Amino acid sequence: MSAEIEALINQKLDELLPQKLDALLQERAESKTPKMTIICTKGTLDWGYPPFILASTAAALGWDVTLFFTFYGLQLVKKDISDLKVSPLGNPGMPMKMPFGPDWFKSINWNIPNVVQGNIPGFEAMATSLMKQTIANNGVASLAELRELSQEAGVKFVVCQMTVELFGFDHADFIDGMDYVGAASFLPEAQTAEVNLFI
Amino acid sequence: MNFDKELDARGLNCPLPILRAKKALGEMTSGQTLRIIATDPGSVKDFAAFAKQTGNELLSSAENNKEFEFYIKRK
Numbered sequence: 366m367s368a369e370i371e372a373l374i375n376q377k378l379d380e381l382l383p384q385k386l387d388a389l390l391q392e393r394a395e396s397k398t399p400k401m402t403i404i405c406t407k408g409t410l411d412w413g414y415p416p417f418i419l420a421s422t423a424a425a426l427g428w429d430v431t432l433f434f435t436f437y438g439l440q441l442v443k444k445d446i447s448d449l450k451v452s453p454l455g456n457p458g459m460p461m462k463m464p465f466g467p468d469w470f471k472s473i474n475w476n477i478p479n480v481v482q483g484n485i486p487g488f489e490a491m492a493t494s495l496m497k498q499t500i501a502n503n504g505v506a507s508l509a510e511l512r513e514l515s516q517e518a519g520v521k522f523v524v525c526q527m528t529v530e531l532f533g534f535d536h537a538d539f540i541d542g543m544d545y546v547g548a549a550s551f552l553p554e555a556q557t558a559e560v561n562l563f564i
Numbered sequence: 565m566n567f568d569k570e571l572d573a574r575g576l577n578c579p580l581p582i583l584r585a586k587k588a589l590g591e592m593t594s595g596q597t598l599r600i601i602a603t604d605p606g607s608v609k610d611f612a613a614f615a616k617q618t619g620n621e622l623l624s625s626a627e628n629n630k631e632f633e634f635y636i637k638r639k
Binding site: 426427504514 | 575576577580582585586603604614617
């Protein structure tokens with residue numbers, strides 16, 4: 366008799382458990398706050414944008430976000446980031462257009478060969494000031510503004526301590542609210558995130 | 565359509581309209597409606613996605629004269 370009941374219970378459980386489990390897993394997936402981590406490795410004006418745009422937007426969507434700054438990405442958490450530059454040198458994908466003048470003039474792509482750019486003193490400074498003007502003309506936020514908005518929205522900033530030492534920086538060079546960590550702290554964060562990016 | 569608060573996001577580009585809208589909604593109470601005017605063509609899909617993800621209801625989304633108008637009801 367008890368063997369029969371046991372068999373019956375087992376059969377019933379086999380039927381019910383998968384359904385129950387699916388429902389529970391789905392409920393859990395829906396209630397979990399989405400999470401994103403980004404490894405930020407670039408320290409130029411142009412490449413500073415993607416991490417802060419994605420981080421601030423994800424935070425606005427209600428996600429839990431962690432930015433991990435390492436190598437040249439350390440430039441993005443320095444107190445003053447108004448001196449970040451953009452270089453068309455070695456970047457054939459970057460259009461060189463003028464942010465002022467009549468439309469026909471603005472639409473010209475000044476296709477200057479890299480070898481020439483590299484030999485004109487001040488070319489990078491000129492490209493940087495043209496890029497900043499273009500950014501302002503297009504209603505795009507400044508990098509400092511996006512960084513501030515990210516921080517206000519609760520994005521966590523963590524900094525790779527090894528590269529801070531490698532490049533001879535001091536914690537005082539960086540904005541407040543940073544956590545200084547190593548790879549072993551970052552990876553468990555990334556493990557529980559649905560979105561992990563490397564920029 | 566009636567609204568309780570208005571956000572002028574004209575001239576602002578991605579992701580500023582969304583960030584400003586999020587901030588404005590945060591200062592409102594549940595059930596109130598926010599009207600947003602934007603000029604960023606990307607904002608049409610972005611506000612739809614924002615509403616879906618955050619649970620705030622997108623009541624309407626319209627275009628006239630290269631301007632985009634959105635009504636979002638706070639969750």
